[in-house]
Amino acid sequence: MGKRMTGTVRSVARLADGVYDLRVEAGLTNPAPGRFVHLAVPGFPLRRPISLCGCENGVARLVFAVKGGGTAAMAAWRPGDTVDLLGALGNGFPEPDGGAGKTVLVGGGIGLPPLLYYAKTHPDTHCIAGFRSAGHVILAGEFPSLELCTDDGSAGFSSYPHQRLEELLKNREPVARVLACGPEPLLKATAKVCREFGTPCFVSAEERMGCGVGACLVCVCAAGGTYKRVCKDGPVFDAAEWGETV
Amino acid sequence: MTDLSVSVAGVPMKNPLVAVSGCFGFGREYDEYFDISLLGGLCVKGLNVSGRPGNPPPRIAEAPGGCLNSVGLQNPGIEAFLREDLPFLRTKDITVIANIFGGTAEEYAEAARMLGDSADMLEVNISCPNLKCGGVNFASDPKAAAEVTEAVKKVAKVPVCIKLSPNVTDIASVAVACRDAGADALSLINTLLGMRIDIETRRPVLRMNTGGLSGSAIFPVAVRCVWQAAAAAGLPVIGMGGVSSGSDAAEMMIAGASAVGVGTALFGDPAAPVRILRELTEWCGRHGIENVSGLTGSVRAY
Numbered sequence: 001m002g003k004r005m006t007g008t009v010r011s012v013a014r015l016a017d018g019v020y021d022l023r024v025e026a027g028l029t030n031p032a033p034g035r036f037v038h039l040a041v042p043g044f045p046l047r048r049p050i051s052l053c054g055c056e057n058g059v060a061r062l063v064f065a066v067k068g069g070g071t072a073a074m075a076a077w078r079p080g081d082t083v084d085l086l087g088a089l090g091n092g093f094p095e096p097d098g099g100a101g102k103t104v105l106v107g108g109g110i111g112l113p114p115l116l117y118y119a120k121t122h123p124d125t126h127c128i129a130g131f132r133s134a135g136h137v138i139l140a141g142e143f144p145s146l147e148l149c150t151d152d153g154s155a156g157f158s159s160y161p162h163q164r165l166e167e168l169l170k171n172r173e174p175v176a177r178v179l180a181c182g183p184e185p186l187l188k189a190t191a192k193v194c195r196e197f198g199t200p201c202f203v204s205a206e207e208r209m210g211c212g213v214g215a216c217l218v219c220v221c222a223a224g225g226t227y228k229r230v231c232k233d234g235p236v237f238d239a240a241e242w243g244e245t246v
Numbered sequence: 247m248t249d250l251s252v253s254v255a256g257v258p259m260k261n262p263l264v265a266v267s268g269c270f271g272f273g274r275e276y277d278e279y280f281d282i283s284l285l286g287g288l289c290v291k292g293l294n295v296s297g298r299p300g301n302p303p304p305r306i307a308e309a310p311g312g313c314l315n316s317v318g319l320q321n322p323g324i325e326a327f328l329r330e331d332l333p334f335l336r337t338k339d340i341t342v343i344a345n346i347f348g349g350t351a352e353e354y355a356e357a358a359r360m361l362g363d364s365a366d367m368l369e370v371n372i373s374c375p376n377l378k379c380g381g382v383n384f385a386s387d388p389k390a391a392a393e394v395t396e397a398v399k400k401v402a403k404v405p406v407c408i409k410l411s412p413n414v415t416d417i418a419s420v421a422v423a424c425r426d427a428g429a430d431a432l433s434l435i436n437t438l439l440g441m442r443i444d445i446e447t448r449r450p451v452l453r454m455n456t457g458g459l460s461g462s463a464i465f466p467v468a469v470r471c472v473w474q475a476a477a478a479a480g481l482p483v484i485g486m487g488g489v490s491s492g493s494d495a496a497e498m499m500i501a502g503a504s505a506v507g508v509g510t511a512l513f514g515d516p517a518a519p520v521r522i523l524r525e526l527t528e529w530c531g532r533h534g535i536e537n538v539s540g541l542t543g544s545v546r547a548y
């Protein structure tokens with residue numbers, strides 16, 4: 001269950017071109033990785049959903065890319081500013097069910113933040129992270145185990161993360177399950193690879209939101225043959241049902 | 247102390263604040279943020295006989311002072327509502343208004359029949375811009391509006407409120423036609439048809455291309471429509487459209503509303519209706535108003 005909170009900005013740091021690391025003291029207690037907060041940005045009618053990238057001693061870590069006016073305004077927040085937020089919202093990644101092998105985290109670009117939170121709070125993870133180029137890499141050094149891919153080959157492997165995942169599964173590495181977050185094409189490709197190998201897979205979906213609490217039905221995605229609410233039924237969905245057309 | 251109680255077509259409410267249809271689900275979600283029994287009434291998400299999956303996403307686009315939506319009346323159908331949702335609402339001290347729609351006058355009547363007297367009032371949505379009801383937009387033609395009103399009134403066991411659209415040239419004539427066909431009350435306004443385009447991709451933001459504009463951007467249009475419809479038809483009105491403060495609520499009532507709906511303001515402030523009620527109560531207190539219902543239609547128009 002989410003709450004409305006008034007937080008205080010502790011710091012805003014630039015991680016890469018147009019990507020910021022925001023720390024907000026808000027009193028969230030142990031929100032599960034994969035859950036998100038819904039931030040009010042003064043002057044904008046709608047709140048902005050941002051996944052938790054961490055939460056220690058009530059200080060939430062939010063890593064976001066500047067896309068439009070709302071995130072640009074957030075990048076200009078300063079320590080001491082107050083932030084009106086709803087959180088923590090939605091369902092996080094499921095806990096390990098005891099299956100043999102590692103949890104493989106497949107992430108692309110600004111999809112990395114919730115996966116980092118998961119990696120820092122769970123044992124036995126391995127992350128396959130993809131970025132457009134070396135200049136776009138964020139958070140990679142913070143994962144306990146990570147392999148880097150770039151679309152242009154300027155750092156790490158010159159391939160897409162789902163292709164590396166496929167290699168891993170082909171080589172019969174023990175993979176208990178896969179958690180994925182990133183651009184939709186990457187999520188679809190990852191889900192497809194997992195389906196082929198019979199590996200459980202969970203994806204974090206993204207949709208434009210209104211209320212954020214499950215009441216307005218604007219944030220839906222197709223799942224299990226119906227439209228489900230990303231804010232309340234997700235944002236994490238079992239890849240086996242996610243995207244199944246209505 | 248101001249007496250906050252109001253009555254809409256004989257249906258009592260302990261205060262004039264109503265959560266509007268489509269922004270409040272069936273009440274459960276917001277009940278986690280405030281006790282929904284604090285509200286006068288709740289209009290449930292639009293219902294039809296057999297339910298609807300709704301439109302493909304994206305279904306929302308931000309706009310100055312509000313947003314566009316193209317939900318497309320996603321709902322589980324009346325049977326599921328009666329089974330899964332109404333029992334919860336009946337544990338609350340709140341007037342329940344069942345919002346219904348259909349593709350034909352017969353479908354509207356069937357929806358009303360299925361609901362019987364389970365809700366305290368029916369709100370008949372003839373004005374959703376996201377659905378072409380069999381090619382007819384009932385709210386834009388006084389004759390079609392009257393036909394639906396008559397069909398529902400024939401079978402309804404509770405007072406009937408017709409929800410009007412602002413997307414018409416003469417809202418007064420639609421209001422009068424509904425009254426003449428037997429409507430007990432009116433609610434307005436539904437959303438205004440709009441559009442947003444991403445200039446980089448040249449794609450509409452909404453998957454349905456167009457959608458309904460709501461939020462404070464539409465407040466002056468709503469006040470105008472409420473004033474015109476209430477004055478022309480002389481029926482009680484639930485006024486809605488962009489209400490986001492206690493002074494907005496007072497203005498809506500002075501224009502002619504007996505009760506005031508709040509929707510899009512919830513997206514910014516999940517406790518908006520209770521805040522607005524508090525602000526309205528304080529405003530009434532400062533102005534020595536004994537009965538909030540005395541505000542209704544008190545505009546001193548030129």
Ligand SMILES: Cc1cc2nc3c(=O)[nH]c(=O)nc-3n(C[C@H](O)[C@H](O)[C@H](O)COP(=O)(O)OP(=O)(O)OC[C@H]3O[C@@H](n4cnc5c(N)ncnc54)[C@H](O)[C@@H]3O)c2cc1C
Pocket residue numbers: 036046047048049050051052063064065066067068069070071072110113114205206207208209230235307308
């Ligand atoms: C559950 C969830 C978690 C997210 N986590 C993160 C995160 O950790 N880091 C991050 O950088 N981004 C994240 N996003 C995406 C982020 O919400 C958008 O980039 C942001 O809302 C864009 O706002 P804007 O004002 O800059 O852009 P504008 O395009 O000006 O925004 C206009 C409207 O569209 C909405 N919108 C635009 N793009 C998106 C999008 N991709 N997803 C949802 N709504 C959108 C905005 O919220 C706003 O209502 C997440 C989205 C969801 C749904």
Ligand SMILES: Cc1cc2nc3c(=O)[nH]c(=O)nc-3n(C[C@H](O)[C@H](O)[C@H](O)COP(=O)(O)O)c2cc1C
Pocket residue numbers: 210216218266267268269291292293315317319345371374409435436437459460461462464486487488489507508509510511
């Ligand atoms: C997301 C959303 C869904 C809506 N769904 C319905 C609906 O199902 N039936 C209906 O009659 N009106 C619906 N409406 C219209 C509202 O009930 C209301 O008339 C309109 O939004 C104006 O009020 P507001 O500006 O306070 O939101 C919806 C509005 C929004 C924003």
Ligand code: FES
Pocket residue numbers: 208209210211212213214215216217218219220229230231232
């Ligand atoms: S944003 Fe309202 S239901 Fe998800």
